[in-house]
Amino acid sequence: MELLEPTREAFRLLFSGDPSLWRIIFTSLNCSLIALLLIAPLSVALGFIIAKVEFPGRRALVVLVQALLSFPTVVVGLVIYMLLSRQGPLGFLKLLFTPEAMIIGYMVIALPVLVVFTLSAVQGADPRVYETGRSLGANRWRAALTTLFEVRFGVMAAIFNGFGRVVSEVGCSIMVGGNIAGLTRNIPTAIALETSKGEFAQGIALGFVLIVLALGVNIALSILQGEGGME
Amino acid sequence: MTVLVLELKSITKNFPQRELLRGVDLALNSGNSYVLTGDNGCGKTTLMRIIAGLEPADGGAMRFEGMEVDLDRYPEALRQRMTYVHQQPYLFHTSIAHNIAYGLKTRGVRRQQREKLIADAIAWAGVAHLRDVAPHKLSGGERQRVALARAKVLNSHLLLFDEPTANLDSEARRHAIDLIDELRGGDVTVLIACHDREIIDMPGMKRLRLASGRVSAV
Numbered sequence: 001m002e003l004l005e006p007t008r009e010a011f012r013l014l015f016s017g018d019p020s021l022w023r024i025i026f027t028s029l030n031c032s033l034i035a036l037l038l039i040a041p042l043s044v045a046l047g048f049i050i051a052k053v054e055f056p057g058r059r060a061l062v063v064l065v066q067a068l069l070s071f072p073t074v075v076v077g078l079v080i081y082m083l084l085s086r087q088g089p090l091g092f093l094k095l096l097f098t099p100e101a102m103i104i105g106y107m108v109i110a111l112p113v114l115v116v117f118t119l120s121a122v123q124g125a126d127p128r129v130y131e132t133g134r135s136l137g138a139n140r141w142r143a144a145l146t147t148l149f150e151v152r153f154g155v156m157a158a159i160f161n162g163f164g165r166v167v168s169e170v171g172c173s174i175m176v177g178g179n180i181a182g183l184t185r186n187i188p189t190a191i192a193l194e195t196s197k198g199e200f201a202q203g204i205a206l207g208f209v210l211i212v213l214a215l216g217v218n219i220a221l222s223i224l225q226g227e228g229g230m231e
Numbered sequence: 232m233t234v235l236v237l238e239l240k241s242i243t244k245n246f247p248q249r250e251l252l253r254g255v256d257l258a259l260n261s262g263n264s265y266v267l268t269g270d271n272g273c274g275k276t277t278l279m280r281i282i283a284g285l286e287p288a289d290g291g292a293m294r295f296e297g298m299e300v301d302l303d304r305y306p307e308a309l310r311q312r313m314t315y316v317h318q319q320p321y322l323f324h325t326s327i328a329h330n331i332a333y334g335l336k337t338r339g340v341r342r343q344q345r346e347k348l349i350a351d352a353i354a355w356a357g358v359a360h361l362r363d364v365a366p367h368k369l370s371g372g373e374r375q376r377v378a379l380a381r382a383k384v385l386n387s388h389l390l391l392f393d394e395p396t397a398n399l400d401s402e403a404r405r406h407a408i409d410l411i412d413e414l415r416g417g418d419v420t421v422l423i424a425c426h427d428r429e430i431i432d433m434p435g436m437k438r439l440r441l442a443s444g445r446v447s448a449v
Contacts, residue, residue, distance in 0.1 A: 128321035131285050135315040136334035136381065139307050146333075150324055 003200075010205035020181070021202060025209055028186035031099050032167045035106030040159055043111050047118025047158070048144055052130070062119070068112035073105075077175025080105050084176065097178035102186070105172040110162035117161055121154025122147060153225045160217045168210055234261040235297070236389055236420045237282065242291035243444075244277055251277055253444030255291070259389070264421040266431050268449070269441035275424035276318070278441065279391045282422075283315035296388065311338055313389035318397055320378030322366035327358060327377050330366060334385045348384050356380035356410060372403020379410045390414060392423040396430065 013021050050061060082088050084096040084104075095101045129150045133143030148155055170188040177184030179193060187206045194203040235258055242255040251274040259265060269275050280286040282293070284305035293300040295309055314334070322330050331349045340348065353359050356376040361369060369377065375395060382390055395411060396404045408429055415421050415435070423430055431438060438449035 126321055128317055128319075129323070132317065132321045132323070133333070134285060134310060135283055135317075137311040137314075137337035137385070138333075139310075139337075142337060146323065 006200035007204050009201035010203075010208065013201060014205045014208070021205060023182055024185050024187060024190045024206065027099065027184065028167055028188075031102045031186065032106060032163055035103045035166060036110055036159060036162055038103070039107040039110050040114060040162070043114030043162075044118045044148065044155055044158070046111075047115045048122050048148060050115070051119045051122035052144070052147075065112050065115050065119075069116055071112070072171065073109050073169045074171025074175060076108050077105055077172030080108065080172070081175045096176060097180060097184060099177070099184055101176040102173055102184055105176050106166040106169070109169060109172060110166050113162040113165050114158045117158030118148075118155055121151040121158065124154065125151045153221075156224060157221055160221050164214060164217060167213060235259070236261045236295065237422075238294040239282070240292040242278070242281060242293070243289045244274065244281065244286075245289050250444060252281075252288075255441075255444070255446050257439070257446050259420050259422060261388070261420055262416065262418050263437055264415045264433070264435060265423070265437045265439055266433075267422060267424045267439045267441055267446070268426060268431065269424075273441050274444065275441055276393050278446075279315060279393055279422065279424055282389075283313060283391055284310060285315065311385075312387060313391065314382045314385055314387040315391040316378050316382050316393065316395065318394040319371070320374055320381075322369070322374055322377055324365070324367055327353065327362055327364070327366060330377055331381045331384055334381060338385070352380040352384040355383065355413075357406065370403065372399050372406060375399060375403065375407050376410060379407065379414070383410075383414055386419075388418065389420045389422065392421070392425070394425050395423065396425065396427045 050058060050065070080101065081096065083090045084093065084101055085091055086096075095104070125147055129147045130143050133146040134140075138146060168188055170192055173179070173184070173186055173189045174192075177186070177189065179185050179189040185193075187210055191203045191206050191210075194200070194206075237257065237259040239255055239257040242252050242257075243250075244252040255278060257278075267275050267278070277286060281288045281302070287305075288302045291302070293302055295312070300306060300309060323333065328349050331352050332345055335345045335348060353362060356379060358373060358376050358380065361373060361377075366374070366377065379395075392411065396407050399407060404427075408427070411421070411423070411430065412433060415433075425431070430436070439446050440449045
């Protein structure tokens with residue numbers, strides 16, 4: 001297979017500001033970031049509660065959330081599809097094959113990643129953090145926020161990993177987004193489509209963007225962790 | 232006239248296969264300093280943590296400044312009137328100034344006043360030269376001094392110190408003892424759990440001993 005020419009074409013598309021290509025990149029980033037913004041507060045709070053609060057069924061909940069980590073995203077897509085389809089219980093919302101449906105899917109996919117990483121960060125925190133906050137007069141809420149702030153690099157790692165999972169996700173995006181050009185076509189679904197058509201240039205360009213995003217996120221995280229002065 | 236700050240009646244605390252506190256009675260008067268001694272593992276830390284609301288008691292009653300304290304639902308307001316300093320104080324990974332500001336913020340002290348109190352506390356603890364050093368890079372003695380400054384600035388009615396000189400070298404220990412001595416007096420009541428002879432022998436220090444799950448005056 002000739003790779004040089006499609007690669008050259010890929011970079012031309014990227015740097016010439018090809019509108020259809022950048023629209024795909026925008027859709028990916030937009031849906032992923034909105035989903036993370038919406039689900040992060042709930043997931044981080046859940047991770048903290050599971051880590052710090054003893055309640056019946058806690059162990060089962062941890063197992064369930066961990067199991068959800070390896071849940072196929074296409075199955076998540078299938079469930080959301082059934083909920084949002086015209087005959088489904090949420091069909092009246094008319095969200096199927098819209099960016100909003102993709103955002104819902106991404107939220108479901110990101111939730112266990114964020115919960116498990118936050119849970120692990122909080123469990124790894126020095127137990128004196130929360131107690132120090134409490135003994136200095138903080139209420140439970142403030143002491144909890146203090147603990148999360150102390151493990152902020154772990155929480156950031158949770159969010160960055162969640163982003164990595166949703167931005168590269170294909171199954172759910174196709175199921176509930178429908179891969180509609182200019183509306184719900186995102187980086188991974190476009191790569192799958194273009195490659196199947198034998199159009200490698202756009203696939204390579206988008207793949208390059210995904211790799212840059214993944215590297216950028218990891219480099220940013222390691223810089224932040226370095227500045228955090230790990231003990 | 233002596234004013235009771237803290238009164239404990241029949242405080243009990245059990246751990247699996249161990250009855251740690253078997254009915255502790257304790258009365259602390261305002262402005263007095265107390266040292267609590269006892270063998271390692273006798274329950275000194277647990278008792279202080281119960282007083283500070285960091286651990287529940289299994290039974291008993293507590294009154295603080297004349298008010299009955301529900302030990303099952305420890306009142307939030309009480310946390311702002313007493314301060315517990317851990318044996319190995321934890322400093323938040325921010326800055327020394329932020330560490331000292333933390334308790335002031337929970338009490339709603341305004342920024343301008345806070346800045347002045349922080350500067351005074353930093354000077355008092357002799358850590359001004361460390362102001363820009365990350366807290367987790369401080370030595371044990373320096374951490375203890377910041378923790379003492381963090382406690383002092385709050386003007387708490389009751390200060391609880393858990394082994395404040397343990398694991399410190401001689402110079403750091405000297406600093407810590409001097410600072411603790413300065414914190415005593417006035418309306419502040421101080422309860423120190425320790426084995427340090429110099430603290431035990433401080434003038435005016437009232438001695439308590441925890442043994443067999445009960446506290447007695449020595």
